[in-house]
Amino acid sequence: MKIPELLIPAGNREKMHTAILYGADAVYVGIAGLSLRSQSAEMLLADLASGIKDAHAQGVKVYGAVNTFARNTDLDLMRQIIPEVKAVGLDALIVSDPGMVRLLGDLAPRIPLHLSTQANTTNTDAVRFWQDQGVRRIVLARELNLKEISEIAAAVPEMELEIFVHGAMCVAYSGRCYLSAFRNRRSANQGDCSQPCRWEYLLHESTRPTEPLVLEEDERYSYLLSSRDLCLIEYLPEILASGVVSLKIEGRMKSSYYVAMVTRTYRQALDTLIRHTANYRSKPEWLDELGKISNRGYTTGFAFSEEKINETSPDIKYIQTHEPAGTILEYDATRKIILLDVRNRLTAGDELELILPESTVKIDSLTMLDFNGNRLATAHGGNKVYFPWEGRAPVGAMIRKAIRPKAEDN
Ligand code: SF4
Structure with a gap:
């Protein structure tokens, strides 16, 4: 069985590092001014160049999104930056606009083109059409079910197919x-x-x-339009059997904590599937871990749907049991001490866990120290604090904290 790549969103250099640390095979990034994400989730080509170098050094591919619905001014911008785009060494460009496909086919024929899900590819002939235009890979529309995906893969085996397996869904x-x-x-x-x-x-x-x-859907509000979030971790064998080559995670705007948790969990599941294909079972703890990032309740989306409707979440607001405590800036192996860049307020007594790529380890928050080695009762976002630590603690690894029930907040 060929295991597909795990493709992770990386809105900036930090998230790219996080994705690589926790097991991405490939990352996708927005190119400033031309991707379908706001500026906070795009990268300038100068930043991208060093990120690509680091990624390639670790065998990770980088795809650049230029998937805006291009106006003439966007195509002009693309023409201007194309020498730089060619020079940075991207492994593919993600496009959605036919004009952009044509332009890149003419001016950068050696860069593989991946067709964005925004192009709404939903059938075999559409796949063949894009194949004729020189597209190497298609990110199929989220609205297809696995049976339809399998049929397309069987009919056009030479086309690489990618699907979303996790993240936010639209009702549009x-x-x-x-x-x-x-x-x-x-x-x-x-x-x-x-x-x-x-x-x-x-x-x-x-x-x-x-x-x-009041339209009563729960005791507080009505969420008439809101979709649950996609999560297909329990169905990886079925997805692999469909013939796709890449499993994509949504969320270039999401946090490094989200990137860490989703990457690690899907990596563990895929690695388990490689090792134990015949008797593979999805582990409950994977779903449990995905429940520790902000979500709106999970759904399998359209994967098994015949009715072609999406599932909204009238009963569920955002669920979040944990939040990032901070990111490790440094591990001093001689002094056996971690330097943490704090993201959210920490209080001695908080339940803290170090998220290693392969495991989760408890940290004693009562041992939180300042620069001079004094015990700290609290720390705030932006502070730098220390924790005594023996063992592995890679730079960029995250520490999370359990969110206390409201009544306990002070
Ligand atoms: S359906 Fe919701 S998430 Fe999707 S584009 Fe519209 S407002 Fe945004």
Whole structure:
């Protein structure tokens, strides 16, 4: 059985490092000004060059997203930066616009093209069409089920197919949606969705604006439009059998903690599948670990769906049991001490865990120290603190903390 690559979002250099540390086979990054994500999740080509060098040194591929719905000005920008794009050594470019496909085919024919899911490829003839245009790989539409994916893979075996296995889902078809632009002047079609489908809505009668009509889905709010998040970790054998070559994780805008947890968990599952193909079983702890990152309840999306509808989450707001405590900046093996860059408020007594690529280890928060070795009762985001530690602690590894129930907060 050929194991597909694990493809992880990397919105910046830090997330790229995190993805590589925790087991990515490949990462995808937005190229500034041309990807369907806002600037905070894009990289300048100068930064990208050093990131690609590091990634390649560890056998990890880097794909650059230029998947905007291109206007003429975008194509002009692409023409201008193409010498730099060629020079940085990307392993592929992710595109969605036919004009961009044509332009890159002419000006950068040696860079493989991957067709973005934004192109909404949903059938075998569409795959053949893009094959004729020189596309090497297609990220199929999220709306396909595994049976349809298998049929396409069998009919066009020479085309590489990639699918999303984890992350946020739209209630709009493949993200073609104006809700965010309309409500917030942030367009999903330019990669800047503010996710208003996940806001809480009330129904008002116009003459009584202070008396909302409550649509009771739970005791607090109605989430009429919001999809649960995709999670297919329990179905990796079925996905592999479908013939896809790449498993993609959504979330270039998400945190390094999300990148660490999702990468590590899917890496462990895929490695287990390689070693124990015949008697492979999904482990409950993998789902448990994915429950420790912010999520809206999980769904298998369209993977097994015949009805072609997405599952919303009327009963679930964001769920989060843990949050990042910080990232390891340094491990002094002589003094046996970790230097932590704190992300969220820490209090002595918090439940802390070091997330190693292969395991999770408890850290005693009562041993938190300042630069001079004095015990600390609290630390805040941006502080640098120390913990005595013996053992492995790679730079960039994350420490997480259990979120205390509200009543215990002070
Ligand atoms: S508002 Fe919701 S449905 Fe529309 S693009 Fe954003 S996430 Fe998707």
